[in-house]
Amino acid sequence: MAVRCKRLAGLGFGLGLAFARAALAVDWHLETQAGLSQEFHSNIRLLPRQLGPRAVWGTDLGFTTRLIAREAHWQVQGRARLQNQFYAPIEHIDAQNQFLDLDAHYATERSRWALTANYTDDALLASQSDELVGIVLTRVQRSLTSFAPAWTYAWSERTRFTLGYSYHAADYDARTQFSYVDSRSHTASAGFEHQLTERLGLNGTLAYTAYRADQRAIDYVNAMAGFRYAVTETLDIGVSGGGQYSFSETELRTFRQALVFIGPIPVRVLIPEDVTLKDAQFGPLVTATARQRFESSEWQLDYSHQISPSINGTLFESDRVVLTGRHRFSERLNTSLTLSYTDQAFPLFNGEILSQVSYRLGAELTYALTEHWRLSGTYQYALRDLGDRDGAFSGRQDDHAVFLRLKYDFDPFQF
Numbered sequence: 001m002a003v004r005c006k007r008l009a010g011l012g013f014g015l016g017l018a019f020a021r022a023a024l025a026v027d028w029h030l031e032t033q034a035g036l037s038q039e040f041h042s043n044i045r046l047l048p049r050q051l052g053p054r055a056v057w058g059t060d061l062g063f064t065t066r067l068i069a070r071e072a073h074w075q076v077q078g079r080a081r082l083q084n085q086f087y088a089p090i091e092h093i094d095a096q097n098q099f100l101d102l103d104a105h106y107a108t109e110r111s112r113w114a115l116t117a118n119y120t121d122d123a124l125l126a127s128q129s130d131e132l133v134g135i136v137l138t139r140v141q142r143s144l145t146s147f148a149p150a151w152t153y154a155w156s157e158r159t160r161f162t163l164g165y166s167y168h169a170a171d172y173d174a175r176t177q178f179s180y181v182d183s184r185s186h187t188a189s190a191g192f193e194h195q196l197t198e199r200l201g202l203n204g205t206l207a208y209t210a211y212r213a214d215q216r217a218i219d220y221v222n223a224m225a226g227f228r229y230a231v232t233e234t235l236d237i238g239v240s241g242g243g244q245y246s247f248s249e250t251e252l253r254t255f256r257q258a259l260v261f262i263g264p265i266p267v268r269v270l271i272p273e274d275v276t277l278k279d280a281q282f283g284p285l286v287t288a289t290a291r292q293r294f295e296s297s298e299w300q301l302d303y304s305h306q307i308s309p310s311i312n313g314t315l316f317e318s319d320r321v322v323l324t325g326r327h328r329f330s331e332r333l334n335t336s337l338t339l340s341y342t343d344q345a346f347p348l349f350n351g352e353i354l355s356q357v358s359y360r361l362g363a364e365l366t367y368a369l370t371e372h373w374r375l376s377g378t379y380q381y382a383l384r385d386l387g388d389r390d391g392a393f394s395g396r397q398d399d400h401a402v403f404l405r406l407k408y409d410f411d412p413f414q415f
Contacts (some may be wrong), residue, residue: 028067029068030413031065032410033409037405038403040056040401041058043400044090054089054090060084061083064080066080074105075105080100080101081100093123095122097123098122099119102118104116110153112152112153113151116146117148118144119146122142142172145168147166147167158196162191164187165186166185170182172311180311181312181313184212185211189208190207199231200227201227204224204226211309216248217248219247221246224240224242226238226239235291235292236289236290236291237289238289241285244284244285246315283317284305285307287303288303289302297325299324301321301323303319321341323339323340324337324338324339331368333366333367334365335363338360341357343355355387356385374407375407376403379400383398
């Protein structure tokens with residue numbers, strides 16, 4: 001009996017030692033950051049002048065933590081960011097935002113499995129991107145969820161294929177007067193990359209997306225092919241072109257006039273009817289990029305022509321040009337510059353086309369006070385031109401914004 005106990009103890013010790021050795025092979029890394037920001041906006045909601053936009057001062061308190069676990073063949077990274085925004089004198093646009101991200105991958109000699117998942121619960125006004133069309137009149141709380149697994153296989157040293165799937169969900173607070181609709185989309189994609197020469201690489205993608213929103217369904221197929229060429233050791237250019245075929249169905253509630261005889265006198269009444277509108281269209285897709293690297297700076301120019309659903313559930317076309325630059329003056333002082341131009345057009349149900357042009361300018365200067373403290377100043381200018389329309393929402397609206405941020409990076413914790 002004693003011998004058996006000794007054998008069990010030895011087996012347990014061996015398993016524990018093996019687990020300890022396996023655990024030691026995993027590198028755990030924890031990073032945390034806290035920040036305080038003061039900001040000023042001359043017209044934070046981009047309201048027309050006739051509606052009396054007001055300037056606001058804001059305070060942003062943020063906290064970010066990131067946990068990384070890596071091993072020879074895999075890596076998992078999770079990030080959580082909390083943001084609290086308080087404004088005066090307009091208090092009802094205060095917001096508490098949460099952002100959660102997960103990135104994981106596992107690699108073998110030829111294959112790489114990857115997974116990304118994101119969850120956002122925020123106010124639309126705080127994180128509205130240029131891809132979201134519409135005029136934000138107030139804070140609109142929303143939640144965004146995405147899930148995207150992918151598999152990449154290296155056919156050879158020069159050629160690899162990728163299969164992917166992505167799911168996106170957007171949910172907005174019940175504010176029907178602002179035309180924000182909940183939506184779901186599923187996308188299946190396939191792509192390839194081939195390094196033809198040391199400087200020239202070829203690529204192509206084929207994707208199918210099923211988009212579903214309130215009373216609207218859009219199915220579209222994207223096909224693109226392009227190349228990336230290293231002109232010199234510091235200059236890269238890339239161009240891709242293709243097309244998109246889409247088919248959409250929209251359900252509308254209409255009313256038909258009819259005469260109803262109530263006694264001897266006819267009465268005109270409205271009878272509701274459900275109508276389904278169907279539409280099919282084809283449009284071009286283009287992306288182009290050029291990147292120039294210098295000893296202490298880098299510049300990149302991007303152009304894209306895209307067709308995709310907007311936050312109100314309609315397809316819109318957009319042309320976008322973005323110029324970004326970064327320069328390092330010293331180990332402590334860095335600066336960045338962003339210029340963008342976006343021209344968007346989206347159709348109405350009556351056949352009219354609405355257009356919207358946006359200009360954005362952003363400049364930031366960051367200085368590392370110490371190893372842990374960083375101070376940055378940012379200026380942003382946004383100009384939206386809605387053209388000559390009937391009603392209050394027409395003409396140009398702009399916003400000048402200034403940010404002053406102080407961030408503290410805690411010592412990384414490795415265990």
